[in-house]
Amino acid sequence: MVTVGRRLLVPTTVLAAVACAALAYAAWSSAHQARTLERDARAVRTAISLAFALGDATHEEERWFLSLPRSPAGVHETRLDEAGARIAGLMRDVEALPLPARVADVWREYVAVRAAQDALGDEIRRVAPEGGPPLERALDRWRLMSFRSEALLKDVSGYYLRFLDRIVVELQARRARALWISAAAVVVGLLAAAALSLLAARAVVRPLEAIARTAERIAETSLPAEVAGAERPDEIGTLSRAFNRMTGRLVSANARLTEIDRRKDEFLGMLSHELRNPLAPIRSALHLLSHPAARPAQTRRALEVIGRQVDHLTRIVDDLLDVTRIARGKIELRRERIDLSEVVARTAEDYRDLLDDRRIALEVELPGGPLWADADPTRVAQVVGNLLSNAGKFTPPGGRVTVRADARGGRAVIRVVDTGVGMPPELLGRIFEPFVQADRSLARSAGGLGLGLSLVKGIVELHGGTVEARSAGPGAGSELVIELPLAAEEPVPLAAPSAAPAGAAGPRRVLIVDDNVDAAETLAELLRHAGHEVAVAHDGPGALAAARADPPDVVLCDIGLPGMSGYEVARALRRERGPGLLLVAVSGYAQPEDVDAALEAGFDRHLAKPPRPDEVERAVAAPPAGVRAGLDA
């Protein structure tokens, strides 16, 4: 991946390299120039020193020559020899120097003049003892030559001194150039830094700003939105691609949520319809029952209607709760060794009247022997019942529904085949999703929330089985196939159920605690009708007072009471009465954790509202858990 860092690294490296190269060159150039100038300065110093020394020596020699007429010889010979030797030595030193061309020309002339002076000097020494005009003429010539040699030495000194001035001027010029170069380097550096900043802004900041703007648009729900730069090979490209994938998923999730919301609204609409449907006949039946002129047959039919519709409402609520529990993994199977054939046969018989009423033929094909499985009989019956109910719902009158059960490869295969409306291929994979129904028009006429097959799939899969829907297409009927694992061996015969515990029969004193007056009174009437003595309280303190005033045998207590909850009532009663009191929780909170909480609070049993009358009667007739434990022991 070409990272942003690497993209910036190249220009940064190039600029740094250029800057380092410039600085290195400037340093090398300065050092080289310094060495050159130092060498030149040394040469200048040496040459000037020698030229001045030669000038001094020449003056010294001339002084001795010119003083010859006035001074005795001998003394000056030594001084002249010394001066001459010194001059010769200095001349050798000068000739050892690397002389520029101009200086070399001057030096050659000086050497020639000096040679002529040496010859003249010998002549002067020769005529010096005689003195007179020859000596004076010789000394005059000596002076003329000295003028020349002195001028030539001045030329040498002048050249080097001016060269030194040029060195100073050059140094000043170079220092000025160095200052300009430094200033230019600073400016270039600032421009480079600015350019890098712009580059970084283009490479990093702008893409990030674009991503931020897109995020803001997404926050304003302006989907879909994609950011540019996904094709880049660097970190920005990685971020852009991840961002676009995220927005893609958000789009998908948004679409799913929209669909779910739509289906929720659709479900609520159906639920409202399904709930309202039973209420209408219930209301009509109640109106009939309240009529004083109602005949017994009408009264009986009205009660049957109310019972059926209450059952239907109960099933709707149970199905909803079951679907929720399955989705949350909260449902518990009460497995036992059962004969699947027997469950299929019994369930089919339960639905035969329903199908007969719709003029749909029901055929049951079972194997000769049992199909043993470790399963929850209630849930298996619920599964088969849902399949039969579904088949009856989507098969027109005159059609046929066939139930087959057999074993294959260690698994029980239960098929429900109908000659109904069938399913289009695109629906086969979705038919087990909640709230999905095949033919809306027919489903609506037959009622239901579309939860049945979802429950079937959930329960079958909890048992370790599979369910599959098959159909040749619309109008070609459907086949629902369930496979459940069979048990490995035949079951051990169950022990005969124990006799009903003693003391459980006969009328009982019952205390009903419920803040819903209608619920409490109707339940009280039901139990009084069964021969029990019933008291009613509508809150926790009232229940405790009633229990102290007239201790009951059984307390049927709601959980959701005002002020003091049913749990607190149960704990108080259990403290006061001990295990001999039968406490039964009757509540709409019927999740497993609600049942556990009830048992933990001291209740002996938990009944989900609305309880079936037979459930209530059995619960009231049962002994408390403490008594049952004693009997079992």
Add this chain to the structure above:
Amino acid sequence: MRVASLIAAMALLAACGDRRPPRTRLVLASVRQPATALPLLAAASGCFAAEGLDLEERSFDLGRDALALLREGGADVAVAFETPVLQAAYADDRLRALTALHTSTRNTRLVVRASSGIRGFYDLGGRRIGLAPGTNADFFTDLALRLGGVPRDLVRLVHGAPAESIEGLAAGALDAAVLSDPAAQEAERRLGDDAQVFQTDLYVEISLLVTRDDVLAARPAALRALLRGLACGERRARADREGARARIRDRFPETGDAALAGQLERVRWGLGLDNVLVDVLRRERDALTAAGALRGDAPDLHQLVAPALLEQVAPESVMLLPGDARW
């Protein structure tokens, strides 16, 4: 109308296309001698054209005449030997010496009739010596007499032009004459076997490029270009002496090849301002003053010698001692 527009457009294009700098015109008054032919060589070598200079030359036989034209304003620069420059500087403090053009120790010499019996400078006492007054022949004569130890008043100096001195020698009216080339060569030719020459390396003659102070102030760029052109000519001369002689050959038709070669052998062309020049000017000034040839206030040599332009063009050629701000 269209033709006029076309012509105007072409003229504009031509003007825009002509990138050459405008040429500068300078008038040079020079002495017609091989020793002072460096400007001739530079011109013939294209050195002045390369500097954008149009150099108009006015040629004279004597340096004092060239300097006279400069002083009159008829020339911007002049070439002359150091003696007439010194004399002109006595009369006109506007003169400025920009550079030396040549040095020679043998160009001016004492041509002697061998039959006169003169064996050296020391034999000049009582002799008739011809020389052109107010020229470097004066300085040579002074030096020769000093070297020979002959007082000046013991010598009969016959003033006259070089041609008169040649005739005098040939006729025997003169024992010797101080002459410079080509006159010295002509005298030697006329005397033939009777010719004898005495010279000294202590004598240095220098030709100078001189201008006026007003020209120096107003046209420094043109004068720098002239100096650069002369430096170019010097480089050509050093690189190819034979070629240099060939380039100036046509300017001296009266001089044979051998004679021209002999004269150029005694000359060293080159730009420069050094202490030898100052020494020569100083001693010549003193000698001419002692000889009565110069009257009035002696010229300030620091004012006469102006090294600033030469230092810009060829700094290594300026060897005057610094430290004195006027140099």
